[in-house]
Amino acid sequence: MLVDYHVHTLGHDTFHRSDEDLALYCQTALSRGLKEIGFAEHDYYYFDFDPERILVQARRFPELNVRVGVEVDFVPGREAEIRAFLKARPFDFVIGSVHQVDGFSFDEERDIPKYAEWETTDLFRRYYSCVAQAAVSGLFDIIGHLDLIKIFNFVPLQDALELAWPALAAISAAGLCIELNTNGRYKPVRDFYPGQALLTECRRLGIPLTLGSDAHQPTDVGREVRLAAALAWRAGYRKVATFSNRKRSLVPLG
Numbered sequence: 001m002l003v004d005y006h007v008h009t010l011g012h013d014t015f016h017r018s019d020e021d022l023a024l025y026c027q028t029a030l031s032r033g034l035k036e037i038g039f040a041e042h043d044y045y046y047f048d049f050d051p052e053r054i055l056v057q058a059r060r061f062p063e064l065n066v067r068v069g070v071e072v073d074f075v076p077g078r079e080a081e082i083r084a085f086l087k088a089r090p091f092d093f094v095i096g097s098v099h100q101v102d103g104f105s106f107d108e109e110r111d112i113p114k115y116a117e118w119e120t121t122d123l124f125r126r127y128y129s130c131v132a133q134a135a136v137s138g139l140f141d142i143i144g145h146l147d148l149i150k151i152f153n154f155v156p157l158q159d160a161l162e163l164a165w166p167a168l169a170a171i172s173a174a175g176l177c178i179e180l181n182t183n184g185r186y187k188p189v190r191d192f193y194p195g196q197a198l199l200t201e202c203r204r205l206g207i208p209l210t211l212g213s214d215a216h217q218p219t220d221v222g223r224e225v226r227l228a229a230a231l232a233w234r235a236g237y238r239k240v241a242t243f244s245n246r247k248r249s250l251v252p253l254g
């Protein structure tokens with residue numbers, strides 16, 4: 001089964017929330033052969049977001065399962081605030097993502113000059129420490145774009161897999177799921193998150209996997225998800241994770 005559990009209608013400069021746009025997300029998903037999509041709005045847009053509007057449109061596409069979740073921007077120290085935010089809302093799934101390290105927001109073009117202030121190995125180590133803390137927090141179902149820190153091709157001196165190890169151990173111990181996120185294919189790094197070596201390591205550790213496009217536009221839903229499923233298969237995965245009411249199911253991949 002092909003799924004896309006990382007779809008945005010809001011952000012960062014583009015907002016797709018008309019009924020036509022919402023329907024187009026569903027249409028695009030079906031046209032790419034998906035059976036299920038999960039809307040994962042950024043938590044900081046939630047004040048301005050009514051999931052009911054998505055579900056109303058979704059009813060026009062009964063052959064598509066639509067889930068509503070959230071992508072939470074994880075920062076160590078935010079745990080209590082995040083817990084309160086999640087408690088107030090009936091999500092199907094919650095993605096925990098690290099987009100900043102020690103106050104350095106690192107994943108947009110305008111952030112590139114700031115990399116000069118960091119030693120890359122140290123930055124990777126700090127990044128994966130945040131990911132590990134996200135896993136340990138117990139707040140999330142899925143860890144988002146596991147190796148996002150590679151986005152602009154800054155390469156650490158130390159082996160990247162070794163640097164990721166504390167995060168992998170924490171994810172595995174917490175029984176969390178990761179996603180194979182296709183969005184990095186359209187970023188300077190031109191690779192999936194996670195890349196092949198890391199994905200294979202996750203598989204070896206028995207970490208479950210779901211698929212996501214990180215689409216920020218209706219026509220990007222399911223983008224390269226079929227290719228991602230093929231890569232996951234090659235890495236040894238035979239199941240893909242789906243979510244409802246924060247309960248995980250594993251269904252046959254592909």
Ligand code: ZN
Nearest residue numbers: 008011012042
């Ligand atoms: Zn975004």
Ligand code: FE
Nearest residue numbers: 071097099144
């Ligand atoms: Fe993200």
Ligand code: FE
Nearest residue numbers: 006008071214
């Ligand atoms: Fe996202």
Ligand code: ZN
Nearest residue numbers: 071097144214
């Ligand atoms: Zn994301």
